[in-house]
Amino acid sequence: MSLIEARELTRLYTRGTETVRALDSVTFTIHPGEFVAVVGPSGSGKSTLLQLLGGMDLPSSGSLTIAGKELSRLSDTERTTLRRDTLGFVFQDFGLLPVLTVAENIALPAGLGKVSQAPSVDSLLERVGLSHRKNHRPHQLSGGEMQRVAIARALVRRPKILLADEPTGNLDSASGARILELLQELNQQEGITLVVVTHNDTLAAAAGRALALKDGKLV
Numbered sequence: 001m002s003l004i005e006a007r008e009l010t011r012l013y014t015r016g017t018e019t020v021r022a023l024d025s026v027t028f029t030i031h032p033g034e035f036v037a038v039v040g041p042s043g044s045g046k047s048t049l050l051q052l053l054g055g056m057d058l059p060s061s062g063s064l065t066i067a068g069k070e071l072s073r074l075s076d077t078e079r080t081t082l083r084r085d086t087l088g089f090v091f092q093d094f095g096l097l098p099v100l101t102v103a104e105n106i107a108l109p110a111g112l113g114k115v116s117q118a119p120s121v122d123s124l125l126e127r128v129g130l131s132h133r134k135n136h137r138p139h140q141l142s143g144g145e146m147q148r149v150a151i152a153r154a155l156v157r158r159p160k161i162l163l164a165d166e167p168t169g170n171l172d173s174a175s176g177a178r179i180l181e182l183l184q185e186l187n188q189q190e191g192i193t194l195v196v197v198t199h200n201d202t203l204a205a206a207a208g209r210a211l212a213l214k215d216g217k218l219v
């Protein structure tokens with residue numbers, strides 16, 4: 001069974017008098033456990049696609065079904081619930097709260113509604129190799145460490161799918177390689193489905209498959 005199904009997914013934006021086809025009739029299926037890279041030149045529609053997959057935006061036309069639920073048919077609350085319980089997010093700029101410690105940053109999403117059998121913060125820290133950084137604040141960490149905290153935070157609610165937007169974009173190549181390794185482990189050992197927007201060729205090559213976009217279309 002498919003986990004993500006996009007059918008003729010289209011997102012139009014209006015810019016002045018112009019209509020931009022940011023995503024133009026894109027159809028694909030992603031199965032549970034896949035590692036999919038989303039690649040393409042700047043402006044090709046990658047972020048637009050990720051926003052739709054994350055339920056943060058709705059398509060102008062076409063359909064998107066995640067874990068059996070068509071997003072356009074859900075209420076705002078249902079969409080929020082799906083996002084919270086099924087998806088984890090990782091961003092290029094990490095998105096950590098500077099006033100909170102590493103442990104507090106990781107624990108934050110667990111407070112958003114009930115989580116059954118949430119993994120402990122300690123086990124997540126161990127998972128990403130940062131047990132020794134538990135009480136540090138983000139500014140005391142390297143970029144690679146910050147991204148590992150962000151990944152641990154994304155795992156608190158045991159997502160089926162991890163959506164990542166340029167997760168290595170702000171990292172040097174050695175730190176980027178370690179983040180890739182961690183993502184691969186999550187995919188292979190825990191079966192988490194990965195959809196990763198990237199300009200990083202090594203990361204794209206490590207994925208099982210690439211969705212390549214150009215001018216909003218799959219190529």
Ligand SMILES: Nc1ncnc2c1ncn2[C@@H]1O[C@H](COP(=O)(O)OP(=O)(O)OP(=O)(O)O)[C@@H](O)[C@H]1O
Binds near residue numbers: 014021040045049
């Ligand atoms: N809110 C918006 N209003 C108008 N046009 C938009 C909006 N968001 C994106 N676009 C346009 O849609 C197209 C796709 O943009 P998108 O950000 O998805 O590309 P991208 O592949 O993620 O680019 P990059 O690699 O530079 O992040 C671009 O032409 C962009 O200018």
